[in-house]
Every structure is written in structure tokens, then in C-alpha cells.
Amino acid sequence: MTDKGLGWSGREFEVTVGPVAHGGHFVARHEGRVVFVRHSLPGERVVVRVTEDRHPGFCRADAIEVLEAAPARVERPCPYSGPGRCGGCDWQHVAPAEQRRLKAAVVREQLARLAGLDDVEVTVEELAGGPLRWRSRARFAVDRSGAPGLRRHRSHDVVLLDDCPITVEPAAAAVLQRRWPGAGAVDVAIDSTGAVTTTRLDRRGHPTSSRVVRPGGELPEEPVGRAERRAGGRDWEVEGTGFWQVHPAAADALVGAVAEYAAVRAGETVLDLYAGAGLFGGALAPGVGTEGRVVCVEADPGACAAADANLADLPQAEVWQGDVDAEGLGELLDELGTPDVVVLDPPRSGAGPAVSRLLAGAGARAVVYVACDPAALARDVAAFGEAGYRLAGIRGFDAFPMTAHVEAVALLVPEQPTSV
Ligand SMILES: C[S@@+](CC[C@H](N)C(=O)[O-])C[C@H]1O[C@@H](n2cnc3c(N)ncnc32)[C@H](O)[C@@H]1O
Structure with missing residues (x-):
């Protein structure tokens, strides 16, 4: 794409770096323009090089020289990261505690800007395991010669890698220590038993073949099967490359936060959406008991089959395959009546205003919203707010160390408490 801004691409100049923004960059100003600076930290004096100038109002730049470093700046543990290099991580140059503080600031800022909620208390909690070797699922790119790597930031170029220090070592090795001729990308996932599933994708992103290799390698490779996970005191089966929290400690931490906010009671009805x-449905089902009811709604047939198997020992839990959209949800609520608790964990785009309004209208005593994008969360919190729900609590989790991503669990309750 050609640059269509003010012709600043490639320009170098000094700036003082301002606050963090959603997306992992920091806001600076130069000659009256906003400059989104990567590889920097608030308060730093840096020389930047403009990498993209497509809008009159702002441009993007990399800090290429640090003149005055912030105290939280550290040596990057990954040799592939840095300006113009692998785009997989945003904050390899930031001390982990500061990464969490920055993520909390982003969640707070998004809630203020998009939901009109000022000064919400947010803490982003550390997960066990440290900032490296946490990524248990990843997609790697493959170049035309079949060599694997990751893309440069906002580019289609593939930076070739021998290792990815944030990926669990056997998963990184399974992809990066061989070639993938003809593939466009490779997905990899490692489960709680150490089984590594690799899935080859074509250039349009469609899976073409998949393999599982068990630890020790003494077993032959087998066609894609089920991955085993442990969380919330239970064992779970998931499709080899099906959705599961990427950080090995995340599912447990999120189950804990969801259970705390949901505080389910015997006999209650819980809706687990997405x-x-x-x-989450399986973790809450014991609390509602056999006189209660848990309805899990999921669009993907493979995930529904896994959920059916995972919840088979919980007669109060059922799985509905279908889309969470205004129509499907309307039918479900007609059949179900008023749920006591709604848990929703939508994809990055969020639930959207129509679903949020419909859920608010359903009248649950608690809505527990699990979010991987603070902007989508804030927009949906605003929609719930307009429909009579207020934010009563929020916890952040550093489920993606070294990147600017953050997971949050929010509690929404009716402005007018429901009668018990
Ligand atoms: C972020 S994942 C959450 C999964 C689960 N709560 C967990 O923590 O393991 C989102 C899930 O929503 C499903 N999904 C996406 N869009 C959907 C929709 N419109 N209706 C129902 N499910 C959807 C995806 O297939 C995926 O399983």
C-alpha cells in the first residue's frame, strides 16, 4: 500500500514519548501531529523513524535510538525482536511488572473513552510461569521457500526464526526447526500432556493436514485428535487446534475470576455464551447442582462435540450449537426464561450492541464478561450501561506477556438490583 499522509515516511526526528495507547504503541507529538511510537516507553526521549504515514492526522514510527531511557526499559530477551524485526511481540523491551501496569492503563483508558467510566480501578495480575515460554498455541507464517517465521509488524514480510522464546519450546521446535514447502502458515498447539499438534494451512489460510506427536516421539505420528487440558480442577478435551486459552495458567485463573463474580447458588440457571x-459452564455447573441448569452456546461444531463430551457427567449442563446473535439469542431466552447469571466470552470483536442490549433485557442478576480486547469490552459495557447495567468489578490478567494484549473479566449488575 502506498503512503498517503504528509510524506513523512522514513523521516527521523526526536520526540518525548507520552502515554500508552491501545495497540501497544505510545503517543508522541511532532510539529503538531500525533506520532504512534513503538519500541519506546512513556517519558523517554527517543529518535524515531516514521514507518507509515497514511493519514493526515497521525503517523506511525519506531524508536530507533534511545536518548533518555525509562527506568522500566530492559534488554530484550528475544534476539529476533526490535525495530523492523519480528512483529510477534510489542514489549520485549519492557520489564514485566511495567507491562502489567501499562495494560491496566489501557483498560482504564478504553473504559473512560468508550464507556464514559472515569477512574475505574484495574489491576492486571501476573500468571504463573514467567514472561517467556507461555504460548501453547501459535500460528507461524511460511515464506515462498517453505521457511517458517513470523511477520514483521504491519507487513507481509516473513522474518525467519529458529526459535520463538515466548512459545513453549517443543511447540516452537516442531514448527521452526523444519521447512514447510508449499504451506502458507502452520498452526501449532501443545496440550497438558505435552502432545504437539501441527496443522499445515494453505495460502488462503485453510487447513490442509494435521498431525499429533506425543512426548518421547516413540509413538508414530497420528491424524489430528483431541488435546487434553486441565483447568478448574477438571480435565478437558479440546480439538487439537480448537480454542483454548493460550497461556497454560490462563484457563484456571479465568475460571477462578468467573466463579468469584458469578457466585452461583444451588438451583440457579446459568447461560455460558461463546x-x-x-x-466456564462446566466449572459453574457443580455450584448450581442438579436442580439448576447450565446452557452452553457455541457456534463451532467441533467445540460443541468437545463440550458435550466434557460435560457428560453433569446432567444439569447442556450444549446448544448455534450463533449468539440477536435472533438465536431471542429464541434461546424465550425458551429459557430469565437466566440468573450470564457468562459471555466473545471473540475479539466483542458481543456487539444488539447482543449486549438483548442480554441486558434478559434481566440476569449478574453478567460476567470475559474479554480479550479492552476496546470491544468497553463498547459492550457502554451498551449494557445504556440498558440499565453498571460495571461492578473488573480484573485484568497478563495472559499474553511481552505483547500488548490483556485478558479481562468484568462483572455487570443491574442498576436496580433484582429481587432474590
Ligand atoms: C474466546 S473463545 C471462548 C471459548 C471458551 N469460553 C473458553 O474460554 O475456552 C470464543 C468462542 O466463541 C465461539 N464463537 C465465535 N463467534 C460466535 C457466535 N457468533 N456465536 C457462538 N459462538 C461463537 C468461537 O468458536 C469460540 O469457541
Whole structure:
């Protein structure tokens, strides 16, 4: 794409770096223009080089020289990261505690800007395991010669890698220590038993073949099967490359936060929307008991099959395959009546205003919203707010160290408490 801004591409100049923004960059100003700077930190004095100038109002730049470093700047543990290099991580140059503080600031800023909620208390909690070797699922790119790597930031170029220090080592090795002629990308996932599933994708992103290799390698490769996971005191089966929290400690941490906010009681009805393999519904089902009811709604047939198997020992839990949209949800609520608790864990785009309004109208005593994008969360919190729900609590989790991504669990309750 050609640059269509003010012709600043490639220009170099000094700036003082301002606050963090959603997306992992920091806001600076130069000659009256906003400059989104990567590889920097608030308060730093840096020389930037403009990498993209497509809008009159702002341009993007990399800090290429640090004149005055912030105290939280550290040596990058990954040799492939840095300006113009692998685009997989945003904050290899930032001390992990500061990464969490920055993520909390982004969640707070999004809630203020998009939901009109000022000064919400947000803390982003550390997960066990440290900032490296946490990525248990990843997609790697493959170049025309079949060599694997990751893309440069906002580019189609593939940066070739021998290793990816944030990926669990056997998963990184399974992809990066061989070639993939003819593939466009490779997905990899490692489960709690150490089984590594690799899935080859064509250049349009469609899976073409998949393999599981068990630890030790003494077993022959086998066609894609089920991955085993443990969370919330239960074992879970998921399709080899099906959705599961990427960080090995995330599912447990999120189940804990969801259970705390949901605080389910015996006999209650719980709706688990965007349920995947049934993680939250299955974790809450024992609390409602056999006189209660848990309905998990999920669009993907493979995930529904996994959820059916995972919840087979919980007669109060059922799985509905279908889309969470205004029509499907309307029918479900007609059949179900008023749920006591709604848990929703939508994809990055969020639930959207129509679904949020419909859910608010359903009248649950608690809505527990699990979000991987603070902007989508804030927009949906605004829609719930207009429909009579207020934000009563929020916890952040550093489920993606070294990147600017953050997971959050929010509690929404009716402005007018429902009668018990
Ligand atoms: C972020 S994942 C959450 C899965 C699960 N809660 C977990 O933590 O393992 C989102 C899930 O929503 C499903 N999904 C996406 N769009 C959907 C829709 N419109 N209706 C129902 N499910 C959807 C995806 O297939 C995926 O399993």
C-alpha cells in the first residue's frame, strides 16, 4: 500500500514519548501531529523513524535510538525482536511488572473513552510461569521457500526464526526447526500432556493436514485428535487446534475470576455464551447442582462435540450449537426464561450492541464478561450501561506477556438490583 499522509515516511526526528495507547504503541507529538511510537516507553526521549504515514492526522514510527531511557526499559530477551524485526511481540523491551501496569492503563483508558467510566480501578495480575515460554498455541507464517517465521509488524514480510522464546519450546521446535514447502502458515498447539499438534494451512489460510506427536516421539505420528487440558480442577478435551486459552495458567485463573463474580447458588440457571469446549459452564455447573441448569452456546461444531463430551457427567449442563446473535439469542431466552447469571466470552470483536442490549433485557442478576480486547469490552459495557447495567468489578490478567494484549473479566449488575 502506498503512503498517503504528509510524506513523512522514513523521516527521523526526536520526540518525548507520552502515554500508552491501545495497540501497544505510545503517543508522541511532532510539529503538531500525533506520532504512534513503538519500541519506546512513556517519558523517554527517543529518535524515531516514521514507518507509515497514511493519514493526515497521525503517523506511525519506531524508536530507533534511545536518548533518555525509562527506568522500566530492559534488554530484550528475544534476539529476533526490535525495530523492523519480528512483529510477534510489542514489549520485549519492557520489564514485566511495567507491562502489567501499562495494560491496566489501557483498560482504564478504553473504559473512560468508550464507556464514559472515569477512574475505574484495574489491576492486571501476573500468571504463573514467567514472561517467556507461555504460548501453547501459535500460528507461524511460511515464506515462498517453505521457511517458517513470523511477520514483521504491519507487513507481509516473513522474518525467519529458529526459535520463538515466548512459545513453549517443543511447540516452537516442531514448527521452526523444519521447512514447510508449499504451506502458507502452520498452526501449532501443545496440550497438558505435552502432545504437539501441527496443522499445515494453505495460502488462503485453510487447513490442509494435521498431525499429533506425543512426548518421547516413540509413538508414530497420528491424524489430528483431541488435546487434553486441565483447568478448574477438571480435565478437558479440546480439538487439537480448537480454542483454548493460550497461556497454560490462563484457563484456571479465568475460571477462578468467573466463579468469584458469578457466585452461583444451588438451583440457579446459568447461560455460558461463546462456550468453546464448555470451560466456564462446566466449572459453574457443580455450584448450581442438579436442580439448576447450565446452557452452553457455541457456534463451532467441533467445540460443541468437545463440550458435550466434557460435560457428560453433569446432567444439569447442556450444549446448544448455534450463533449468539440477536435472533438465536431471542429464541434461546424465550425458551429459557430469565437466566440468573450470564457468562459471555466473545471473540475479539466483542458481543456487539444488539447482543449486549438483548442480554441486558434478559434481566440476569449478574453478567460476567470475559474479554480479550479492552476496546470491544468497553463498547459492550457502554451498551449494557445504556440498558440499565453498571460495571461492578473488573480484573485484568497478563495472559499474553511481552505483547500488548490483556485478558479481562468484568462483572455487570443491574442498576436496580433484582429481587432474590
Ligand atoms: C474466546 S473463545 C471462548 C471459548 C471458551 N469460553 C473458553 O474460554 O475456552 C470464543 C468462542 O466463541 C465461539 N464463537 C465465535 N463467534 C460466535 C457466535 N457468533 N456465536 C457462538 N459462538 C461463537 C468461537 O468458536 C469460540 O469457541
